[in-house]
Amino acid sequence: ILNVEQSPQSLHVQEGDSTNFTCSFPSSNFYALHWYRWETAKSPEALFVMTLNGDEKKKGRISATLNTKEGYSYLYIKGSQPEDSATYLCAFTHSSNSGYALNFGKGTSLLVTP
Amino acid sequence: DTAVSQTPKYLVTQMGNDKSIKCEQNLGHDTMYWYKQDSKKFLKIMFSYNNKELIINETVPNRFSPKSPDKAHLNLHINSLELGDSAVYFCASSRMKGRLNTEAFFGQGTRLTVV
Numbered sequence: 001i002l003n004v005e006q007s008p009q010s011l012h013v014q015e016g017d018s019t020n021f022t023c024s025f026p027s028s029n030f031y032a033l034h035w036y037r038w039e040t041a042k043s044p045e046a047l048f049v050m051t052l053n054g055d056e057k058k059k060g061r062i063s064a065t066l067n068t069k070e071g072y073s074y075l076y077i078k079g080s081q082p083e084d085s086a087t088y089l090c091a092f093t094h095s096s097n098s099g100y101a102l103n104f105g106k107g108t109s110l111l112v113t114p
Numbered sequence: 115d116t117a118v119s120q121t122p123k124y125l126v127t128q129m130g131n132d133k134s135i136k137c138e139q140n141l142g143h144d145t146m147y148w149y150k151q152d153s154k155k156f157l158k159i160m161f162s163y164n165n166k167e168l169i170i171n172e173t174v175p176n177r178f179s180p181k182s183p184d185k186a187h188l189n190l191h192i193n194s195l196e197l198g199d200s201a202v203y204f205c206a207s208s209r210m211k212g213r214l215n216t217e218a219f220f221g222q223g224t225r226l227t228v229v
Contacts, residue, residue, distance in 0.1 A: 036217070042222075045220075049216060098213070100145065100170050104149075104159075107155065
């Protein structure tokens with residue numbers, strides 16, 4: 001299994017703060033980078049899938065960027081709300097498994113307090 | 115309608131038993147997966163199937179045997195259950211576009227407890 005690192009492991013912010021997390025992955029033979037949001041007692045839900053170096057995706061207050069050459073992706077949340085509290089997972093696919101497996105990081109656990 | 119459904123949601127069983135977890139997706143996806151969530155909430159790939167064919171088997175003990183009767187189903191059978199098999203197992207599906215996996219849709223998980 002290929003190594004995906006996410007930082008920080010956990011984060012506690014106040015409502016209204018903006019925040020960002022990092023996902024690092026091997027940069028060679030890259031296929032795609034996924035971000036998922038995982039609320040307690042629910043299933044992971046996809047936020048973004050990015051494939052090209054320089055890709056930027058946005059969904060409401062959440063956005064993500066991708067740098068495949070250096071092997072990292074950032075997830076940004078603008079004006080955090082309590083309902084943003086969740087674990088944010090990144091996963092990437094790689095030519096060694098022909099893109100058929102998502103290799104997940106351990107996630108960043110975000111807590112937003114009012 | 116649930117997109118990816120797993121049954122049962124909870125499974126408590128004794129060591130040595132054989133059990134199955136069923137997964138069905140109604141999204142028309144061609145790729146299905148089993149993931150294991152360990153005690154630290156880390157999701158690890160176990161198996162990946164594409165069009166009923168096994169693609170990925172990530173060093174899972176051969177007590178675990180996936181079965182895909184058709185593209186919409188991927189069941190997980192576990193023989194001779196051990197205490198260490200206790201975990202939450204997630205089924206997921208996605209569509210392949212060339213070499214690219216589109217976003218995965220996950221089932222609600224099956225919490226297996228071996229006593």
